[in-house]
Amino acid sequence: MSNLISSMMSAAGALDAYTSVLDVTQNNVANASTPGYAKQTESLEAMPFDPAMGLTGGVLASQVESTRDDYAEQTVQQQTTLLGQAQQDVSSLSSLQSQFDVTGSSGIDNAFNNLFQAFSAWGQTPTSTVARQTVIQRATDVATAFQQSATGLATLAQDTNQQLLQTVSDINQISGQLAAYNQQIMGGDRNDAGLDARIHSTLEQLSQYAGITATKQADGTYSVLLNGQTALVIENRSYGLRAAPAPNDPTAPNPEGPSHQSILSSTGTDVTSTVSGGQLASLLNLANNVLPGYLGDQNQPGSLNTLALKFASHVNDLLTQGYQTDGSDGTSPVGGVALFTYDTNNNTNVAQSLQVSPTVSPDQLAAITLGPPEVSNGVALALSQLSNPTASADQIGGLSYTQYYGNMASNVGNLLNNANNQVQTQQSAVAQAQNLRQQISGVSLDEEATILIQFQRAYEASSKLITVLDQLTQDTINILPSS
Amino acid sequence: VSAAHAAERLVAARSDVKRACDLLVAASPEALDGCQDALQQAVSELIDFRSKRHEIRSDPSARSTACGLRAEVLRAARLLQSLSSFYHGWNKILGSMSAGYTANGDPAPVTRHGRLCCRG
Numbered sequence A: 001m002s003n004l005i006s007s008m009m010s011a012a013g014a015l016d017a018y019t020s021v022l023d024v025t026q027n028n029v030a031n032a033s034t035p036g037y038a039k040q041t042e043s044l045e046a047m048p049f050d051p052a053m054g055l056t057g058g059v060l061a062s063q064v065e066s067t068r069d070d071y072a073e074q075t076v077q078q079q080t081t082l083l084g085q086a087q088q089d090v091s092s093l094s095s096l097q098s099q100f101d102v103t104g105s106s107g108i109d110n111a112f113n114n115l116f117q118a119f120s121a122w123g124q125t126p127t128s129t130v131a132r133q134t135v136i137q138r139a140t141d142v143a144t145a146f147q148q149s150a151t152g153l154a155t156l157a158q159d160t161n162q163q164l165l166q167t168v169s170d171i172n173q174i175s176g177q178l179a180a181y182n183q184q185i186m187g188g189d190r191n192d193a194g195l196d197a198r199i200h201s202t203l204e205q206l207s208q209y210a211g212i213t214a215t216k217q218a219d220g221t222y223s224v225l226l227n228g229q230t231a232l233v234i235e236n237r238s239y240g241l242r243a244a245p246a247p248n249d250p251t252a253p254n255p256e257g258p259s260h261q262s263i264l265s266s267t268g269t270d271v272t273s274t275v276s277g278g279q280l281a282s283l284l285n286l287a288n289n290v291l292p293g294y295l296g297d298q299n300q301p302g303s304l305n306t307l308a309l310k311f312a313s314h315v316n317d318l319l320t321q322g323y324q325t326d327g328s329d330g331t332s333p334v335g336g337v338a339l340f341t342y343d344t345n346n347n348t349n350v351a352q353s354l355q356v357s358p359t360v361s362p363d364q365l366a367a368i369t370l371g372p373p374e375v376s377n378g379v380a381l382a383l384s385q386l387s388n389p390t391a392s393a394d395q396i397g398g399l400s401y402t403q404y405y406g407n408m409a410s411n412v413g414n415l416l417n418n419a420n421n422q423v424q425t426q427q428s429a430v431a432q433a434q435n436l437r438q439q440i441s442g443v444s445l446d447e448e449a450t451i452l453i454q455f456q457r458a459y460e461a462s463s464k465l466i467t468v469l470d471q472l473t474q475d476t477i478n479i480l481p482s483s
Numbered sequence B: 001v002s003a004a005h006a007a008e009r010l011v012a013a014r015s016d017v018k019r020a021c022d023l024l025v026a027a028s029p030e031a032l033d034g035c036q037d038a039l040q041q042a043v044s045e046l047i048d049f050r051s052k053r054h055e056i057r058s059d060p061s062a063r064s065t066a067c068g069l070r071a072e073v074l075r076a077a078r079l080l081q082s083l084s085s086f087y088h089g090w091n092k093i094l095g096s097m098s099a100g101y102t103a104n105g106d107p108a109p110v111t112r113h114g115r116l117c118c119r120g
Helices: A002-030 A070-097 A107-124 A129-186 A193-209 A280-295 A303-321 A378-387 A401-438 A446-479 B003-026 B030-052 B060-099
Strands: A040-046 A059-066 A212-216 A224-225 A230-234 A244-246 A263-264 A323-325
Touching: A070 A129, A070 A193, A070 A212, A070 A280, A070 A401, A070 B060, A107 A129, A107 A401, A129 A193, A129 A224, A129 A244, A129 A263, A129 A280, A129 A303, A193 A263, A193 A280, A212 B003, A224 B003, A263 A280, A280 A303, A303 A378, A303 A401, A323 A446, A401 B003, A401 B060, A446 B003, A446 B030, A446 B060, B003 B030, B003 B060
Parallel strands: none
Antiparallel strands: A040 A059, A212 A224, A224 A230, A244 A263
């Protein structure tokens, strides 16, 4: 009788175990499209079988286990971080590109061309008041174009700083959310599959903003570090970051230039140099490297200011070395005056402050070079040659002024093009990492070994083929004519 | 053989590399085998194209197609690299789990002597 009851108990235990398995399966099906959810498995544990001792065997459901693999999760997060960076690059560089018009129909390029035409017309009629007035008007247009570009770039810099603040705020908000999830785990929800899914979905969201390292601790909570160094979340506490302008360096070449943006940890330590990847790294790169390349910072004048300074100072030099009158009427020759004024104390403010001198009048423009031989339109001719210069004094690093500006614009175009390609590639890399995560969930050691052997063999062959294709495609592009 | 026929080789090569990229995204060992075939096909198409390239010199769109092809090749290289990094990392984890660490602190190499891999 007791054996019969034992057998019935054993059968009931088995039914309980299979019910548990069905529950897990049902849970997996129901959460198939839940963000961050990882398949759960139910292990069945064999019970001892010894009829003599009244042990009837059977199975017992052991603990439900998640097939989540931390290594695969990290891979997805790393690729997501790179995608976030590339997407932010595209967004920022699109805004930057809109500041440059290379069609020649507006902006600095157009203003340069119009001024060079005015110089040329003045060279043909050096005593014409109309030609001189046109030169002043076109020079004013050039100054205005520089001011507008500098203002546009400065506004973009302000927007970037604002976005940095917002990004840091978002990171802090998500870190707080993760700390709250950790609190739930510490309160006993350690095996809650839904909570686990929410944590991983949130970690993926956070990885778009910055490179993070999330490590599962023995108590089931997740510790999150910014690039493996700066604590963001430990147990039920989050540690907020802060974005702030870096302090000015009085010993820098341009102490009055715009300062860099820095990221500070919760303890006030500057962790800017440790930030890599994600939207945060992209915005820092724009704020601290790309935009200062145009507008300058405490260590460099920036290409826009360099162009404005070289151009304005060279035009002024040519005009002040010339003469308004040659003294042939018995009076002393009258020298020329400078056409442009600009901030001479801060070389990161040249483009913004560039203007035509408010006191200059058409008759003060010096067209004459005394020589010998004296040339009545010598200065005007020298100015008109700035459109197509051959002398190094008329160039910046071997480039004409319009070529230099064209390079500034095309650099942005190239960066944007690369960023667009990077987004496309990175979207594939994220999908690949997600597929890998799906495939390796819960595989056995034997399966792992087999997959690795298969991969190694396929990788070597594909790698060689890609090397061949790389060379072939490059050669093909080189032999084809450009349209 | 017309210039259009030569240009088709470029388009086909690009399509092959794109297919290889899709397989690299799928990332299973079976897909990797298919990737190898697709890349091999692309190499053949390109070699075929190069033998007829004199016929295409006047076609300005060919360069644009070739640039597109190169972008796909670079994407495939990047995807293969990320796949390689993933498996190398995994191999290291497997090494440390199955045989511990070396005296230098590196994961122990995974030995697979005598292992037979059967696929049906």
